[in-house]
Amino acid sequence: MSRRKECTPQQLKELILSNAGRIIAQHGRSGLTARALAEAIHYSPGTIYNVYEDLDALMVDVNYETLGRLQMYCQQKIAILPTDFSRVRGLAYAYADFAHQNLRAWEAVYAPNRKMEHDNAPALPEYYQQRLTDIFLVVETTLIDCLNLSQPAAYSSARLLWACLHGITVLSLNGTLGLVGAEQPYAMIDDLLEQYLARYL
Amino acid sequence: MSRRKECTPQQLKELILSNAGRIIAQHGRSGLTARALAEAIHYSPGTIYNVYEDLDALMVDVNYETLGRLQMYCQQKIAILPTDFSRVRGLAYAYADFAHQNLRAWEAVYAPNRKMEHDNAPALPEYYQQRLTDIFLVVETTLIDCLNLSQPAAYSSARLLWACLHGITVLSLNGTLGLVGAEQPYAMIDDLLEQYLARYL
DNA sequence: CAAAATATTGAACAATGTTCAATAAAAAGG
DNA sequence: CCTTTTTATTGAACATTGTTCAATATTTTG
Numbered sequence: 001m002s003r004r005k006e007c008t009p010q011q012l013k014e015l016i017l018s019n020a021g022r023i024i025a026q027h028g029r030s031g032l033t034a035r036a037l038a039e040a041i042h043y044s045p046g047t048i049y050n051v052y053e054d055l056d057a058l059m060v061d062v063n064y065e066t067l068g069r070l071q072m073y074c075q076q077k078i079a080i081l082p083t084d085f086s087r088v089r090g091l092a093y094a095y096a097d098f099a100h101q102n103l104r105a106w107e108a109v110y111a112p113n114r115k116m117e118h119d120n121a122p123a124l125p126e127y128y129q130q131r132l133t134d135i136f137l138v139v140e141t142t143l144i145d146c147l148n149l150s151q152p153a154a155y156s157s158a159r160l161l162w163a164c165l166h167g168i169t170v171l172s173l174n175g176t177l178g179l180v181g182a183e184q185p186y187a188m189i190d191d192l193l194e195q196y197l198a199r200y201l
Numbered sequence: 202m203s204r205r206k207e208c209t210p211q212q213l214k215e216l217i218l219s220n221a222g223r224i225i226a227q228h229g230r231s232g233l234t235a236r237a238l239a240e241a242i243h244y245s246p247g248t249i250y251n252v253y254e255d256l257d258a259l260m261v262d263v264n265y266e267t268l269g270r271l272q273m274y275c276q277q278k279i280a281i282l283p284t285d286f287s288r289v290r291g292l293a294y295a296y297a298d299f300a301h302q303n304l305r306a307w308e309a310v311y312a313p314n315r316k317m318e319h320d321n322a323p324a325l326p327e328y329y330q331q332r333l334t335d336i337f338l339v340v341e342t343t344l345i346d347c348l349n350l351s352q353p354a355a356y357s358s359a360r361l362l363w364a365c366l367h368g369i370t371v372l373s374l375n376g377t378l379g380l381v382g383a384e385q386p387y388a389m390i391d392d393l394l395e396q397y398l399a400r401y402l
Numbered sequence: 403c404a405a406a407a408t409a410t411t412g413a414a415c416a417a418t419g420t421t422c423a424a425t426a427a428a429a430a431g432g
Numbered sequence: 433c434c435t436t437t438t439t440a441t442t443g444a445a446c447a448t449t450g451t452t453c454a455a456t457a458t459t460t461t462g
Contacts, residue, residue: 029313030316033417033418033419034419034420035417046420046421047440050441112231114231115231115419136379156389160393163365164365164368165368167365167367167369168364168368170367170371171363171364174311175325177363178330178333179360188357191358191361192365195399197396198396198400199399213409234448236450244411247411248409248411250451251410405462406460406462408458410456410458411453411454411455411456412453412455413453414452414453415451416450418450419447420445420447421446422444422445423444425440425442426439427441428438428439428440429439430437430438431434431437432434432436
């Protein structure tokens with residue numbers, strides 16, 4: 001069975017990817033089932049497997065796209081800020097804001113793949129790694145431009161700050177910290193930045 | 202069908218819990234299926250549901266136990282250290298070590314529950330919250346004893362440090378940071394502690 | 403010892419990821 | 433224009449999962 005060819009393979013892949021992203025934004029990773037996605041794109045479940053190896057491979061592309069939006073969001077937020085500490089803070093806030101505003105997509109980036117549980121987890125593709133590097137580059141550049149960090153210091157500080165931001169965001173969102181009020185993550189970020197970066201201020 | 206009653210309900214619950222913990226330690230959250238667990242305890246799948254509402258409720262108890270071991274591990278590690286900065290560092294290392302040595306159990310603590318994806322997630326039971334509070338108390342006490350922090354400062358610094366430690370550990374383990382070598386997390390922790398706590402040293 | 407309460411079962415259901423022979427449409431060849 | 437080959441798509445089928453619950457075996461009660 002078949003229909004008239006309505007999409008190029010590339011268009012079909014984009015159709016799958018965009019609908020997967022929408023489903024995840026609405027219902028989270030667990031809402032993305034082969035059948036739900038097939039219905040959304042008006043194809044059958046089998047078609048998805050002609051385009052993607054499996055749903056985990058699809059998730060890699062969805063997460064890649066999410067990270068791209070994160071990077072864009074951060075870059076836009078800091079572009080309008082002065083080249084000083086306030087830009088560093090704006091960058092940190094941007095990460096927390098993005099996680100809040102794109103909660104389910106952001107969670108999916110760090111959700112463990114259902115199959116391989118850390119044994120023989122397939123290495124992420126090179127272009128995905130490159131995107132992570134690009135994001136860190138935004139942080140490094142900000143530290144260098146705003147606080148005059150050296151390249152090596154910026155490299156390690158960028159990764160450390162990003163990791164701390166990530167931890168604050170994770171534990172804030174899942175309630176581990178037992179804190180209330182939406183302002184708490186920002187207060188924690190302020191505290192972190194002011195103390196950690198004190199010697200550069 | 203039934204057999205002679207071999208366990209008290211309490212013993213049965215402990216049998217389920219301990220075997221669930223062992224399976225998770227070996228095969229991760231995804232390895233814990235109702236049927237695999239039933240086979241391990243030599244009961245049928247249905248029996249598990251006489252004791253626990255569902256597998257997510259069982260996971261709460263498994264995670265509660267994991268957090269208890271984390272607390273014990275941290276307390277033992279710092280007990281032998283002097284009451285100064287080296288104890289704070291030892292506590293931070295203990296968290297990273299525990300996560301490495303109990304990777305799958307530790308991951309399960311932060312794994313999203315399959316069903317409720319952040320909509321109507323059932324609040325964690327009070328005793329679970331209490332355990333989190335107890336763990337933070339260890340950190341707070343360490344900061345007060347070793348670095349003379351005030352109570353309010355210890356409260357917020359404990360939560361911030363814990364969150365940062367968590368982020369460093371998560372991103373180190375999943376490879377996001379693109380770093381190699383097992384020493385990297387320790388170097389990051391050293392950097393974090395020395396900078397963040399500089400004013401107290 | 404009969405009756406009520408309890409513990410345990412395992413078959414059954416719905417939902418999932420995934421596969422793949424079958425098939426309809428399109429493209430290529432003559 | 434028809435035949436053949438290639439391609440795109442399907443949806444039924446399989447294995448596995450979480451979960452339920454009437455049936456049943458055992459224990460307890462009276």
